[in-house]
Amino acid sequence: MAEETTxxxxxxxxxxxxxxxxxxxxxxxxIFTGGFEWSEFIRQCYEIGYRSIMLVGITSFxxxxxxxxxxxxxxxxxxxxxxLPKTLSVSFIREIGPVIIAIICAGKIASSIxxxxxxxxxxxxxxxxxxxxxxxxxxLVVTRILATTLMVPLLSVLGDAIGLFGGYLALxxxxxxxxxxxxxxxxxxxxxxDFLPALVxxxxxxxxxxxxxxxxxxxxxxxxxxxxxAANSAVVTAxxxxxxxxxxAVQITSLLFxx
Amino acid sequence: MEKTKEHTEPKKQAPKxxxxxxxxxxxxxxxxxxxxxxxxxxLELKRGxxxxxxGRSGTGKSVTIExxxxxxxxxxxxxxxxxxxxVEMNDKELKELRMKIGFLFQSGALYDSMTIRENLEFxxxxxxxxxxxxxxxxxxxxxxxxxxxxxxxxxxPSDLSGGMRKRAGLARTLVVNPEIMLYDEPTTGLDPITxxxxxxxxxxxxxxxxxxxxxxxxxxxxxxxxxDRVLVMENGEYIAEGxxxxxxxxxxxxxxxxxxxxL
Numbered sequence: 001m002a003e004e005t006t007x008x009x010x011x012x013x014x015x016x017x018x019x020x021x022x023x024x025x026x027x028x029x030x031i032f033t034g035g036f037e038w039s040e041f042i043r044q045c046y047e048i049g050y051r052s053i054m055l056v057g058i059t060s061f062x063x064x065x066x067x068x069x070x071x072x073x074x075x076x077x078x079x080x081x082x083x084l085p086k087t088l089s090v091s092f093i094r095e096i097g098p099v100i101i102a103i104i105c106a107g108k109i110a111s112s113i114x115x116x117x118x119x120x121x122x123x124x125x126x127x128x129x130x131x132x133x134x135x136x137x138x139x140l141v142v143t144r145i146l147a148t149t150l151m152v153p154l155l156s157v158l159g160d161a162i163g164l165f166g167g168y169l170a171l172x173x174x175x176x177x178x179x180x181x182x183x184x185x186x187x188x189x190x191x192x193x194d195f196l197p198a199l200v201x202x203x204x205x206x207x208x209x210x211x212x213x214x215x216x217x218x219x220x221x222x223x224x225x226x227x228x229x230a231a232n233s234a235v236v237t238a239x240x241x242x243x244x245x246x247x248x249a250v251q252i253t254s255l256l257f258x259x
Numbered sequence: 260m261e262k263t264k265e266h267t268e269p270k271k272q273a274p275k276x277x278x279x280x281x282x283x284x285x286x287x288x289x290x291x292x293x294x295x296x297x298x299x300x301x302l303e304l305k306r307g308x309x310x311x312x313x314g315r316s317g318t319g320k321s322v323t324i325e326x327x328x329x330x331x332x333x334x335x336x337x338x339x340x341x342x343x344x345x346v347e348m349n350d351k352e353l354k355e356l357r358m359k360i361g362f363l364f365q366s367g368a369l370y371d372s373m374t375i376r377e378n379l380e381f382x383x384x385x386x387x388x389x390x391x392x393x394x395x396x397x398x399x400x401x402x403x404x405x406x407x408x409x410x411x412x413x414x415x416p417s418d419l420s421g422g423m424r425k426r427a428g429l430a431r432t433l434v435v436n437p438e439i440m441l442y443d444e445p446t447t448g449l450d451p452i453t454x455x456x457x458x459x460x461x462x463x464x465x466x467x468x469x470x471x472x473x474x475x476x477x478x479x480x481x482x483x484x485x486x487d488r489v490l491v492m493e494n495g496e497y498i499a500e501g502x503x504x505x506x507x508x509x510x511x512x513x514x515x516x517x518x519x520x521x522l
Contacts, residue, residue: 116372119371120370120371123366123368123371124364124365124366124368125368125369125370125371127330127364127368128362128364128368128370128428129370130330130357131328131330131357131360131362132357132362132381132382132385132386132431132432132435133354133355133357133358133382133385133386134381134382134385134386135354135385139385
């Protein structure tokens with residue numbers, strides 16, 4: 001129905017920024033106004049968190065194993081095989097674990113939220129909710145963004161633990177190290193400054209995944225093709241945001257902890 | 260094709276109780292880009308009346324009712340619902356108004372992730388803020404019984420046929436007892452028997468709940484069954500108005516085109 005008009009790229013980009021700011025304001029306002037949708041929030045935590053455990057677990061386990069197998073030859077040449085647990089734990093907890101798990105979550109969660117809300121828009125479910133006097137932002141957006149903000153850090157912690165366990169098994173394929181010695185070395189190597197910044201950035205990763213998924217779904221066009229576009233765009237944008245947030249987080253962490 | 264305004268007097272004189280105007284639209288204009296979808300629309304819906312708007316796809320029928328509930332903002336004109344100007348309403352006022360208006364979407368727009376029971380519970384708990392589960396259950400069962408879908412109460416929308424989905428959507432809309440019903444092509448995509456059932460259901464709702472309704476359709480059988488008054492729309496403006504029988508006798512070529520294949 002709407003006729004295509006030529007809008008300059010920069011103007012469309014600015015409009016997009018404005019829409020996103022407006023969407024964040026709506027989200028924040030709806031957290032504190034009206035009743036909180038506890039049942040939907042818990043359902044989303046289950047869908048986002050529990051249903052991602054297997055994927056995150058398998059990926060982290062393999063990443064832990066692969067890292068040990070890749071690091072080993074280099075450390076052997078320095079005669080520093082005993083440093084493997086420390087090297088793995090620092091790299092995995094600080095950087096690789098949170099980022100890889102967040103990327104996996106962006107692929108699974110942001111796309112599913114984008115597709116779900118996009119198809120709700122196409123099938124007029126969002127309009128139906130709006131004209132009935134209910135609040136779609138409160139019911140659909142607030143619950144999903146808060147659920148991802150809570151669940152992604154928890155998945156990240158779980159993924160870290162599974163990844164380190166994978167590393168232990170890989171280490172014992174060639175060498176022999178007891179479970180208690182391996183985890184003793186890991187705990188000894190880790191510091192508060194390794195764990196906390198990584199956990200804090202996963203909270204932002206979770207927010208970005210939920211926000212981008214909801215925004216792309218809510219602002220998809222009408223038409224079945226736009227559901228696929230919304231899902232795809234949600235994954236790409238969320239992944240990009242994860243790297244941007246990671247870059248900023250590393251700079252801040254370096255300034256605060258590793259002078 | 261010549262398009263002249265043709266206003267025919269309603270066949271029957273409406274009783275006085277029906278004279279109260281619940282929706283009044285004056286000079287409504289809406290464009291999308293360079294396309295003018297609504298050109299100076301004037302419309303009145305009286306209490307207890309079923310008004311059918313006929314017209315081809317893309318003539319602005321759905322846009323009209325989307326403007327009434329504030330889903331779209333008109334470029335120009337006035338829309339008064341119960342004497343309140345919709346165009347000037349803020350979000351809170353719009354939300355309060357929407358509680359009095361039921362909107363049946365073309366697809367039924369059932370919430371896919373919920374069962375039919377949960378679909379009907381949703382407006383009761385979120386809009387009417389009902390807390391008593393027994394009272395909610397009673398209303399849900401009554402609502403589904405009214406549309407003949409009680410046996411599907413625990414089914415998912417994907418398990419229902421197109422006609423059943425529309426009836427479930429109707430039940431969800433009616434469960435909050437709206438004073439005005441807006442139907443967006445309620446019989447589109449349905450077989451003739453189901454279409455007739457839906458049309459009769461619309462008529463029964465009017466009689467039972469005393470609702471005022473605007474029915475957007477291009478289904479002449481639906482118009483014949485449900486309409487007290489019919490408006491014919493073409494290129495964003497009304498070209499004829501009257502009862503179904505009056506318009507059937509119309510000499511206007513565009514109006515005749517709608518009635519050619521029936522009666």
